[in-house]
Structures are given as C-alpha cells and as structure tokens.
Amino acid sequence: MAKKKVKKSKKPKRRVKKSKDLTIHFMPYSEIAREDAIGRVKKIMGFVLDNKIVILQGKLKADEETRLIENSMTLIGNISGFQGIEIATVSGNGEEEGVFNKIRHNIARILVGEQDAITIIGPASIVKEMTRDPKKVELMLKKR
Amino acid sequence: MIRIIRNFARRLFSGVFKKKGEIKLGFYGSPNAGKTSLANRICQDWLGEDLGSVSRVPHETREVQVKEKVMIERDGRKVEFRLVDTPGIATKVDFEDFLKFGMKKKEAQERAKEATQGIIESIKWLDDMDAVIVLIDSTMNPYSQVNITIIGNLVARKIPVLVVANKIDLKKSDIKKVKGAFPEYEVVGISAKNGDNIEEFYEELFKLVKKAR
Numbered sequence: 001m002a003k004k005k006v007k008k009s010k011k012p013k014r015r016v017k018k019s020k021d022l023t024i025h026f027m028p029y030s031e032i033a034r035e036d037a038i039g040r041v042k043k044i045m046g047f048v049l050d051n052k053i054v055i056l057q058g059k060l061k062a063d064e065e066t067r068l069i070e071n072s073m074t075l076i077g078n079i080s081g082f083q084g085i086e087i088a089t090v091s092g093n094g095e096e097e098g099v100f101n102k103i104r105h106n107i108a109r110i111l112v113g114e115q116d117a118i119t120i121i122g123p124a125s126i127v128k129e130m131t132r133d134p135k136k137v138e139l140m141l142k143k144r
Numbered sequence: 145m146i147r148i149i150r151n152f153a154r155r156l157f158s159g160v161f162k163k164k165g166e167i168k169l170g171f172y173g174s175p176n177a178g179k180t181s182l183a184n185r186i187c188q189d190w191l192g193e194d195l196g197s198v199s200r201v202p203h204e205t206r207e208v209q210v211k212e213k214v215m216i217e218r219d220g221r222k223v224e225f226r227l228v229d230t231p232g233i234a235t236k237v238d239f240e241d242f243l244k245f246g247m248k249k250k251e252a253q254e255r256a257k258e259a260t261q262g263i264i265e266s267i268k269w270l271d272d273m274d275a276v277i278v279l280i281d282s283t284m285n286p287y288s289q290v291n292i293t294i295i296g297n298l299v300a301r302k303i304p305v306l307v308v309a310n311k312i313d314l315k316k317s318d319i320k321k322v323k324g325a326f327p328e329y330e331v332v333g334i335s336a337k338n339g340d341n342i343e344e345f346y347e348e349l350f351k352l353v354k355k356a357r
C-alpha cells in the first residue's frame with residue numbers, strides 16, 4: 001500500500017502590516033501606569049508591530065528599555081519586514097532650579113511616575129533616524 | 145524586582161568569594177564605538193596580544209569575548225582584570241546595511257542574525273560586571289538612546305561607570321559635546337587606535353576600580 005505523503009505545513013511567518021498611511025498613537029501615562037514591565041513592553045510593541053509611531057507620555061525605566069531592545073532583537077528575523085525600533089526620550093530632568101523644586105519633582109515622580117518626559121518609539125522600517133538633542137527630538141522618516 | 149534581588153545576592157556573594165584584586169571590567173557602547181579597539185589596546189599594553197578583531201563594518205563583535213588575568217600596574221599598584229568585550233548594543237539591525245560594505249545577501253543576513261543575538265547577550269552580561277567602560281564615538285551625536293539606556297541600567301544596578309569618548313584623533317571629534325551630554329560622569333577622551341591620551345585613561349581606570357571595591 002502506498003504511503004500517503006504528508007506535506008509538512010509551514011507555519012506562516014508573521015508579517016509587519018504594510019500601509020501607506022502613517023499613524024501616530026499618543027499613549028497617555030495612565031495607559032501603562034498599572035502595567036508591569038512585561039505588560040508595558042508588550043503594549044508598546046503591539047503598536048510598533050502595527051507600524052505605528054508611539055508617543056508616550058512619560059518615560060520607561062532603564063530595565064524596561066533594555067527589555068524593549070531585547071524583545072525587538074528577538075523579533076527581528078522572526079517577523080518578516082521588522083528591522084527593530086527607534087527610540088528617544090526627552091525629559092526635563094535636572095532642570096529644576098533650587099532644592100525645593102528638586103524635592104517637589106522627586107515627590108511627584110514617586111507619586112505619579114515620570115510623566116514630565118516624552119518617549120517616542122517607532123518601527124525602524126518607518127523611522128529612519130531619531131536625532132536627540134537635550135531638549136528636542138527630530139524624526140527622519142523613510143520615503144514611502 | 146526579582147532581577148534587583150538576584151543582582152544584590154550575586155554581588156553580595158561575589159564580594160565575599162571574589163579573588164582579591166580581580167575586577168570584571170565590561171566594555172559597552174554602540175556598534176563601532178571602539179570597544180574592541182580599546183580592549184585590544186589594553187591587552188597589547190599588558191599582555192602583548194589582541195582580544196578580538198576590529199572592522200569598519202558594524203557588529204564585528206557578535207559574541208562576548210573575555211580575556212582573563214590582565215594585570216595592570218600603575219604607580220606601584222597592581223590590579224588584575226577580567227576584560228569583557230561585548231557586542232555593540234543597537235535598537236535596530238537591518239541586513240541591508242551590511243550590503244553597502246560589499247557583503248553578499250546571505251552573508252549579510254547571517255551577520256544580522258548573529259548581531260541580534262549578540263545584543264541580547266550583551267544585555268544579559270550587564271548583571272555580571274564589577275565596573276563598566278561606556279565607549280562613545282566622539283564624532284557622533286552622544287545623545288543616542290542606546291548610550292542613555294546603557295548608563296541608566298548601570299546606575300540602576302549600582303555598577304561604577306567610566307565614560308570614554310573615543311576617536312579624538314578625528315577632525316569631527318567633539319569631546320565637549322560628550323562631556324555636556326554626561327555631566328555627572330567622568331569623561332576621558334582617547335584614541336584607542338593611536339593610543340592618544342591612554343595614560344589619562346589608565347589613571348581614570350584606577351579611580352573606577354576604587355569605586356568598584
């Protein structure tokens with residue numbers, strides 16, 4: 001009896017959504033405030049993989065940033081068209097004058113998180129470069 | 145939180161059982177900042193051999209490289225180092241960037257794959273360092289998020305940092321900009337390739353060792 005040939009079904013590789021439109025997603029801090037590090041990274045990566053540029057109110061913690069980079073590196077090669085991310089943060093850290101203002105800033109940071117910053121995260125397939133100076137960020141987008 | 149506790153326990157026990165004088169010194173930075181060039185310079189100065197290969201093509205170092213028992217002597221003081229040269233950390237890796245250097249598609253794709261794994265490995269090694277040298281290419285904008293993320297992580301782990309502005313031999317080098325970007329840190333400008341200002345670097349390295357102990 002002839003054996004039936006079983007075709008190995010190749011698992012379809014996930015692709016990055018292609019669109020000619022550019023979407024910018026503004027994420028208020030409240031959207032990630034209750035999430036842990038994994039939840040925050042997952043949420044942000046979800047938008048980035050949808051080819052959206054995320055403007056986050058506030059900033060990620062140092063270990064969350066490295067987790068975001070690790071996550072991106074894992075996805076390169078596993079998700080077709082994904083080349084990684086571009087990220088930049090601008091914050092008013094250390095610009096407060098006087099001890100009283102610094103203490104006030106630190107108390108506010110403990111109570112409500114680092115909200116006096118803006119973090120921009122975008123897929124490297126769309127954002128060619130983010131140039132950060134101390135007080136501004138410039139986004140250079142790829143031609144579409 | 146778990147990572148902080150684990151790191152604390154590791155540092156506590158490594159402190160108890162650490163061989164006297166041995167310092168695990170990490171070299172971190174963006175690709176092509178000159179990490180391997182500086183590690184090679186140190187190894188050449190004190191061992192007479194190189195640690196790794198260097199190239200103008202980014203992500204030449206794609207695996208962590210370790211050189212043990214590097215004894216550095218200065219003003220009668222001797223310190224034994226374990227040098228840990230890490231792959232450059234980046235937020236993106238596109239194999240097409242390697243094609244510009246004359247690589248074939250397959251070779252470029254393989255390099256990109258290895259580079260992404262190297263970046264993950266670099267990040268994992270952060271926990272194991274006693275002290276870290278963050279290399280910054282002084283001809284480039286120092287305000288890159290990678291530099292800020294690396295330093296932020298080291299500060300969070302309470303690992304002493306020395307910022308080294310490399311490539312001061314090049315015309316475009318702007319060490320003032322690097323110092324302006326990291327005002328809270330000691331910044332020493334060098335040319336790892338030519339050995340410019342290397343004595344000042346060793347001086348700062350010994351100050352770093354004091355903080356690591």
